[in-house]
Amino acid sequence: MSKLKLIVGLGNPGRIYQRTRHNLGFWVVTELAKKNGLRFIRSLRLKSFVVSGKLGEQPVVMAMPATFMNASGLAVSRLVKKTKIDLKDLLVVCDDINLQLGSLRLRPSGSDGGHNGLKSIIESLAGKNFARLRLGIAGPKKSKDTVDFVLSEFAKEERAAVSSQIERAGDCCANWVREGIVKTMDKFNKG
16 A cells, blocks of 8 residues: 655745745645645644645645744644654655755755744654755845745746746656655756
């Protein structure tokens, strides 16, 4: 029997944040769910929007925390406890200001890299041995504050690159579910 996998896309809840750079994780899991005919429902107990189903033959739970980014760990720790998965079966999808716009970087574990959502998750799980898929949003120019930057929308000229990035990130998540971290890193960590 296939092991259950958990994919969590990070972002901030609420219409005001819906189209911001910081919500790329939400966009990826939403697109992946839509492609596979799955619909999210809100779980107050899990503090998340959650969907369970299959990607191919592989059972999967996907979630978007209903907490704010800095408190993502609360939702993720509840999801991990509820699904009873090992941390190696968790993939967190988030934005990264240190990567070029449009790029993807999949890692089996690591630090928070200055990302408050990852920091919260690492603290709540008391461990960092879970996979993370970082999506480059190309950090702010020196004149712009990081917080303002991640909470801003993509410029019109960036949208094509972002759309392609979301598609590739969804494919990366599906590949991780089917083939595991090593093969998926070999396939998607290019460029």
